[in-house]
Amino acid sequence: xxxxxxxxxxxxxxxxxxxxxxxxxxxxxxxxxxxxxxxxxxxxxxxxxxxxxxxxxxxxxxxxxxxxxxxxxxxxxxxxxxxxxxxxxxxxxxxxxxxxxxxxxxxxxxxxxxxxxxxxxxxxxxxxxxxxxxxxxxxxxxxxxxxxxxxxxxxxxxxxxxxxxxxxxxxxxxxxxxxxxxxxxxxxxxxxxxxxxxxxxxxxxxxxxxxxxxxxxxxxxxxxxxxxxxxxxxxxxxxxxxxxxxxxxxxxxxxxxxxxxxxxxxxxxxxxxxxxxxxxxxxxxxxxxxxxxxxxxxxxxxxxxxxxxxxxxxxxxxxxxxxxxxxxxxxxxxxxxxxxxxxxxxxxxxxxxxxxxxxxxxxxxxxxxxxxxxxxxxxxxxxxxxxxxxxxxxxxxxxxxxxxxxx
Numbered sequence: 433x434x435x436x437x438x439x440x441x442x443x444x445x446x447x448x449x450x451x452x453x454x455x456x457x458x459x460x461x462x463x464x465x466x467x468x469x470x471x472x473x474x475x476x477x478x479x480x481x482x483x484x485x486x487x488x489x490x491x492x493x494x495x496x497x498x499x500x501x502x503x504x505x506x507x508x509x510x511x512x513x514x515x516x517x518x519x520x521x522x523x524x525x526x527x528x529x530x531x532x533x534x535x536x537x538x539x540x541x542x543x544x545x546x547x548x549x550x551x552x553x554x555x556x557x558x559x560x561x562x563x564x565x566x567x568x569x570x571x572x573x574x575x576x577x578x579x580x581x582x583x584x585x586x587x588x589x590x591x592x593x594x595x596x597x598x599x600x601x602x603x604x605x606x607x608x609x610x611x612x613x614x615x616x617x618x619x620x621x622x623x624x625x626x627x628x629x630x631x632x633x634x635x636x637x638x639x640x641x642x643x644x645x646x647x648x649x650x651x652x653x654x655x656x657x658x659x660x661x662x663x664x665x666x667x668x669x670x671x672x673x674x675x676x677x678x679x680x681x682x683x684x685x686x687x688x689x690x691x692x693x694x695x696x697x698x699x700x701x702x703x704x705x706x707x708x709x710x711x712x713x714x715x716x717x718x719x720x721x722x723x724x725x726x727x728x729x730x731x732x733x734x735x736x737x738x739x740x741x742x743x744x745x746x747x748x749x750x751x752x753x754x755x756x757x758x759x760x761x762x763x764x765x766x767x768x769x770x771x772x773x774x775x776x777x778x779x780x781x782x783x784x785x786x787x788x789x790x791x792x793x794x795x796x797x798x799x800x801x802x803x804x805x806x807x808x809x810x811x812x813x814x815x816x817x818x819x820x821x822x823x824x825x826x827x828x829x830x831x832x833x834x835x836x837x838x839x
Contacts, residue, residue: 439736446733446746449726453753456624457760459631464765467684477590481509481582482563486555487573490521493604493690495528497576502533506582510537510564514555517542522573537564548660549805549812556656556665560647568650570643576604576688585644588681595652595678596670597644598635600686602768610699611691613784616777617703619770620758621785625724626682627761635680638670641687645673652676661811663709663798686766704788705798712807721789726750727782754778 483501491497501511513526523540530538541558548554560568569585571577588597600623606612629635643666650656653672659665670680693699711718723729730750737743755775762770797804797815804815 439738442736443733443742446729446736448723449729450749450753452628452724453624453726453757455628455631456757457753459627460624460757460760460765463627463630463682464684464760477587478507478583479567479586479589480565481506481567481569481586482559482565483509483511483582484556484559484563484568484570485511485513485573486552486559487513487515487522487526488520488551490525491574491690491692493576494522494573495525497574497690498525498529499532500577501581502529502536502538503579504577504582505579506586509582510539512539512541512559512563514541514544514559516551546660549814550660550662550665553656553660553662553665557660560650560656563647566647568645568647570645571687572641572689574690574692575601575641576690578688581687584683584685585642588683589644589646591679593679594681595645595649595673595676596638597642597681597683598638598666598670599642599683600766601639601641601689602686602766604688604690606691608695610693610696612774613696613777613781614691614693614699616758616774616781617785619762619766619768619774620754620778620781623761624757630682634674635682636671636674637667638673638680640666641689643669645669649673649676649678663800663805663807663812664713667713684765686768700784700788701799703785704791704795705800707788707792708795708798709807711792712810718792725782725786725789726754727779728786751778754782 485498498511515523515526526538526540530540539562541555541562544551544554544558546554546557548557556570559570567586567589569582585597585599588594602618603611603615606615626637626639629637650669650673653676656665656669658672659668662668674680693702707718727750730746733746734743737746755778758775758778759770762768762774797806800812806813806815
């Protein structure tokens with residue numbers, strides 16, 4: 433009797449991820465169904481925009497990514513870059529951009545002029561301060577935009593209740609197994625969590641590849657200065673704007689990104705860094721991820737099954753729900769083709785994600801931009817001599833703070 437109770441309790445717990453997957457299907461269907469309805473937004477809302485790009489190092493296809501922002505179907509905007517110094521390898525690509533698009537207003541700033549653990553955010557402090565316009569669009573250097581991008585992400589700001597706008601992102605191409613696995617992880621794991629969050633509590637985050645907002649909304653929570661020593665700046669910006677009572681609008685629209693990794697090791701480390709940050713920022717949610725990991729629970733359910741039919745049923749339900757949610761989000765929602773080859777990678781991703789979740793409990797540091805950092809009370813603290821030396825170098829008064837090029 434005791435064994436029977438234990439077995440059925442285990443079987444019951446093993447079905448919890450399936451309940452989560454059903455919530456994902458409902459949330460995803462509702463989000464994209466709602467988003468597909470005609471919008472009443474003011475499509476003539478085209479305020480002047482400052483596109484802000486904190487950059488460091490030369491990403492793959494950097495020039496092509498930057499050039500896509502020079503081809504926007506938008507009446508008035510500027511592009512402002514901030515690099516660490518004149519030795520940054522990305523600088524020639526930006527200077528070529530200035531030469532190739534003389535009709536565009538492009539500025540290059542050297543140095544943040546600040547001492548902060550999060551160099552990207554320190555640069556954003558200066559970029560926001562020196563931006564010409566009130567409306568800001570912040571995006572990463574690996575983003576490639578279609579000509580209608582600015583109109584898409586700025587239009588919702590016409591509603592005074594909207595404090596920020598963000599959107600999904602999909603890769604331009606996948607040339608390696610690791611890159612395909614990354615795409616599968618986004619569509620089958622990361623985006624489902626985002627859509628369930630939207631359904632249950634609304635959008636209280638932003639995604640780094642695109643954040644459209646205003647100076648006023650940033651100033652409302654203290655601006656980037658308030659988070660320049662914290663990880664997860666994109667999530668924090670959305671959360672802090674939402675806490676001020678504004679809506680963070682998540683669009684069904686997606687931008688393109690160029691993957692900056694080529695190996696399983698890079699992918700593993702990138703995902704591990706993200707999930708360790710989440711463990712510090714959302715501790716309960718991180719622990720709760722155990723009930724979203726369908727593969728290990730399916731294996732446990734198979735082991736506890738009283739018959740082969742029940743075991744096969746666990747596998748069938750797991751695969752059917754995982755395939756359905758990935759196809760719903762990818763093919764229908766984001767119009768991003770998901771073929772059978774990608775679907776077959778879902779169990780591989782789930783195994784990797786489960787391992788990363790377990791490993792995250794063993795890590796006291798994160799690896800970011802080649803250095804190790806502790807996260808203590810939400811703050812990044814250098815954990816190696818190289819990181820300390822880099823921070824000290826920012827105190828060097830020789831760092832220039834003037835624009836390298838102004839047009």
